[in-house]
Amino acid sequence: MKANRRKFIKRSALAAVAGMTAFSTRSTGKALEALHWQEEALDRVLTEPVLRLEELKDPVWIETVELLRKGDNFICRVRSKSGAEGLSVSNNMQMKHLYPIFVNRIQPFFIGKDARDWEKLLEEVYVYQSNYKLQNLAFWVPLATLEFAVLDLLGKLAGKSMGALLAETIYHPEIAVYQANNYRGKSAEESIDLIEKHVRETEARALKFKVGGRMSHNRDFPPGRTEALIPLVRERFGSEIVIYADSNGSYTPEEAIRIGKLMEEYAYDFYEEPVPFDWYEETREVTKAITIPVAGGEQEPSMHGFRWLIKEDALDIVQPDIFYFGGMVRSMKVAKMAALKGKPCTPHISGSGLGYLYMMHFVSAVANAGPFHEFKGFNNEIPLDSPTSSLSSEGGKVTVPTGPGLGVTLDPEFVAAHRVVTG
Structure with missing residues (x-):
C-alpha cells in the first residue's frame, strides 16, 4: 500500500504532463530518462516564455x-x-x-x-x-x-484571468484543499482535537500537520509529541483521508529517516522538509531511503537550486512559494521542470494578505499540480467583491475566481x- 501510494502520485503527475506537448517525449523523440535529454529539456524550460499575451498588440507603458x-x-x-x-x-x-x-x-x-x-x-x-x-x-x-x-x-x-495568462488551458477551475494546522507546543492529544475541528469545518479530504520542533536539531516540541501524534492522526481520521506532515527542517538525516519510516507504517502521503531546507545532499539521502514522497522548496530562492533538486531527484514533490520565490512566472518554470521528471507541484503559500487567492490562480494553470493544496482560510480583514467564487471551502473545494486579472475587486x-x- 505504501509503495503504491508513492507510485500513484508519480503516475498522476505523468498523466497530467501528457497534455503539455511542448515538453512531451513525443515532441523530442527521445526517452525522458536519458540524462542528456533531461538536462537540455530542463534548460529549455528556463528559456521559453511563460506569459500568453497575444491579445496585447500595443505597448503597455x-x-x-x-x-x-x-x-x-x-x-x-x-x-x-x-x-x-x-x-x-x-x-x-x-x-x-x-x-x-x-x-x-x-x-x-x-x-x-x-x-x-x-x-x-x-x-x-x-x-x-x-x-x-x-x-x-x-x-x-x-x-x-x-x-x-x-x-x-x-x-x-x-x-x-491570471491563470489564463500563464497557460493555454485552465486545468483546475476548482482547487481541492488540504487543511493546514500548526499546533507545536501542544500535546499530541490537544493537537489532534484541534486538527479534527478545523478539518471538519472545511470538509477537507486532506490535512497537514507539524512534526518536530522547527529547525530544532532533532528536538521535539513538546518531547514525545511527534511519535504519539503520527499514529494518532491516522487512527482518528481513518484510511480514506490524505495525510501530509511537515517537519520544517527539524531533523538530521538519520532522525529524518527514522521519523519517515514511522510515517510509512501509517501510510502518510508526503513528508515536507525533513532536514533543513539548504541541506540539498541530505535531502536527497532521505528521499532515497524512504518510500513516502518527500516534498520541499518553500524556502528555495534559486532557480538553479530547484534545477538541481529536480534533476537529482532530491525531491518527489516541488513546493515553490509564489511570494518567497518571486512570483508566478518563476514558479511556473519550476512546475514545468518538475513535470519533465514526472513530479507534482504543490506550491507553498505563506500567510497574510491575499496569498491564498494568488496560489489558486497559479494552481489553476499548473498541469502537474498535486491533488490537494494548502488552505488556512481567507483573510476577511481585506474587503473585496468576488462575484464568481465564495472564496470558501465547500465540500473540500474552493472555486477559482474567473474574470480578468485577479477576478475580484478590492473595496475602493x-x-x-x-x-x-x-x-
Whole structure:
C-alpha cells in the first residue's frame, strides 16, 4: 500500500504532463530518462516564455508604480499611460520589514517600461543596483508583490484571468484543499482535537500537520509529541483521508529517516522538509531511503537550486512559494521542470494578505499540480467583491475566481484609506 501510494502520485503527475506537448517525449523523440535529454529539456524550460499575451498588440507603458500602506497592510498599484490599473496585496508579514527594498531597489526600475516585457524585465531588475546580492525573500517578496499587480493589469487589458495568462488551458477551475494546522507546543492529544475541528469545518479530504520542533536539531516540541501524534492522526481520521506532515527542517538525516519510516507504517502521503531546507545532499539521502514522497522548496530562492533538486531527484514533490520565490512566472518554470521528471507541484503559500487567492490562480494553470493544496482560510480583514467564487471551502473545494486579472475587486474605500510609501 505504501509503495503504491508513492507510485500513484508519480503516475498522476505523468498523466497530467501528457497534455503539455511542448515538453512531451513525443515532441523530442527521445526517452525522458536519458540524462542528456533531461538536462537540455530542463534548460529549455528556463528559456521559453511563460506569459500568453497575444491579445496585447500595443505597448503597455508603466507610468506609475506605488506601494500603499495602512498599518501593516500593503497594496501595490500599477498604472499604465493609457489609464489601466492593476492592484495586489502583499505578503504583509514580510513586507512590513521589506518595503524599503520595494521603494528603493525595485519600483524605480519599472517606470517607463513595457509591461508586456515582464519576463525580460525580471532578468534585468535582478542585476539592477546589484539586486542579486539580496536574493532570497528579502528581494523576491517585494518583486512578487509587483508582479501580481502587473498580472492584474495585463489580465484586465487582455480579458484573461491570471491563470489564463500563464497557460493555454485552465486545468483546475476548482482547487481541492488540504487543511493546514500548526499546533507545536501542544500535546499530541490537544493537537489532534484541534486538527479534527478545523478539518471538519472545511470538509477537507486532506490535512497537514507539524512534526518536530522547527529547525530544532532533532528536538521535539513538546518531547514525545511527534511519535504519539503520527499514529494518532491516522487512527482518528481513518484510511480514506490524505495525510501530509511537515517537519520544517527539524531533523538530521538519520532522525529524518527514522521519523519517515514511522510515517510509512501509517501510510502518510508526503513528508515536507525533513532536514533543513539548504541541506540539498541530505535531502536527497532521505528521499532515497524512504518510500513516502518527500516534498520541499518553500524556502528555495534559486532557480538553479530547484534545477538541481529536480534533476537529482532530491525531491518527489516541488513546493515553490509564489511570494518567497518571486512570483508566478518563476514558479511556473519550476512546475514545468518538475513535470519533465514526472513530479507534482504543490506550491507553498505563506500567510497574510491575499496569498491564498494568488496560489489558486497559479494552481489553476499548473498541469502537474498535486491533488490537494494548502488552505488556512481567507483573510476577511481585506474587503473585496468576488462575484464568481465564495472564496470558501465547500465540500473540500474552493472555486477559482474567473474574470480578468485577479477576478475580484478590492473595496475602493479600503484602497483609498492607504497612503503612498515614499521610503
